[in-house]
Amino acid sequence: MTENKYISNLQRFLPAAVFIIAGLITKPFVKEWQFMWIFAYSIFLSCKWITLVDALNNSPNVSKLRAVLYLFGWVGMDAKRFLTDNNKLEVQNKLWLETISKILIGLFLVYVITEKVYFKNHILGGWVGLAGLGLIIHFGSFHLLAIIWNKLGINVKSIINSPLYSVSLTDFWSNRWNLAYRDLSRSYILRSLAPKIGVGYATIIVFVLSGLIHELVISFPANGGYGLPTLYFIIQTIGLFIERSRFGNMLGLENSLRGRIFALTVVFAPISLLFHKTFIEKVFIPFLYQINSIGGV
Numbered sequence: 001m002t003e004n005k006y007i008s009n010l011q012r013f014l015p016a017a018v019f020i021i022a023g024l025i026t027k028p029f030v031k032e033w034q035f036m037w038i039f040a041y042s043i044f045l046s047c048k049w050i051t052l053v054d055a056l057n058n059s060p061n062v063s064k065l066r067a068v069l070y071l072f073g074w075v076g077m078d079a080k081r082f083l084t085d086n087n088k089l090e091v092q093n094k095l096w097l098e099t100i101s102k103i104l105i106g107l108f109l110v111y112v113i114t115e116k117v118y119f120k121n122h123i124l125g126g127w128v129g130l131a132g133l134g135l136i137i138h139f140g141s142f143h144l145l146a147i148i149w150n151k152l153g154i155n156v157k158s159i160i161n162s163p164l165y166s167v168s169l170t171d172f173w174s175n176r177w178n179l180a181y182r183d184l185s186r187s188y189i190l191r192s193l194a195p196k197i198g199v200g201y202a203t204i205i206v207f208v209l210s211g212l213i214h215e216l217v218i219s220f221p222a223n224g225g226y227g228l229p230t231l232y233f234i235i236q237t238i239g240l241f242i243e244r245s246r247f248g249n250m251l252g253l254e255n256s257l258r259g260r261i262f263a264l265t266v267v268f269a270p271i272s273l274l275f276h277k278t279f280i281e282k283v284f285i286p287f288l289y290q291i292n293s294i295g296g297v
Contacts (some may be wrong), residue, residue: 012053016046027221033287036221043216047184049075055079074149075142076159077183085155091147099143106135115294118285126280129288168254169243169263173236181210200241207237214274224278232273239266 003186023042094192118125121233
């Protein structure tokens with residue numbers, strides 16, 4: 001029994017560590033923006049691998065093709081759903097139109113508006129480009145990918161779920177934003193730690209870990225701004241505790257117009273801590289040059 005557990009852990013964590021190390025060692029040989037994408041993907045792939053191995057241990061009859069598609073063709077961490085669901089869904093035409101519209105708006109921001117703003121204020125121009133890229137990737141392509149898998153018979157959920165409609169800060173982080181990390185944290189942190197140390201302390205660990213991951217893919221490639229992404233997620237944690245406190249309950253922060261305003265303020269007001277100036281200047285603006293968003297190289 002102990003030997004089987006050892007082998008299982010080796011299967012889970014050894015390849016995951018190899019992915020991260022392989023990404024890490026590229027740092028001296030590539031540009032900052034290239035390393036950002038490489039290292040972010042290596043961390044993402046290591047998490048995908050762990051969830052895949054665990055799901056296959058529980059469902060060993062899954063086809064190899066489905067496993068490979070989950071590993072390289074889907075952005076979520078909902079391995080069990082992806083590997084075992086076989087219900088073809090009807091996708092409304094308006095979802096296609098909405099998703100493609102977001103991608104087109106993002107492209108317009110990146111390739112038309114960004115350059116105009118950049119030559120007046122380069123940091124603000126970087127932010128416009130970042131917003132446009134977010135529309136293209138997070139709000140557009142990720143949702144489009146979910147729709148395609150739904151059409152093919154796999155009932156996955158988009159990892160970005162209309163975050164601007166959040167009714168509270170809890171709703172934003174639990175049900176709306178980056179549901180891939182939500183699924184990971186629930187499966188590997190909250191379920192194991194919450195019964196031992198309590199939901200509050202487990203929540204702190206989830207958000208601090210998120211901060212550290214963002215340090216690795218934002219501050220580390222930029223070689224600066226260390227601590228700011230972690231501070232951002234500490235602020236989110238404090239916001240959650242305020243929302244769930246007696247004071248927050250008195251103000252109706254968990255489900256009301258006040259709660260929505262509070263949530264969006266806590267999320268967006270300190271956003272420059274997450275995507276800090278050093279990252280914008282050293283990583284993201286060179287990336288914009290590379291994709292010919294602000295005049296090319």
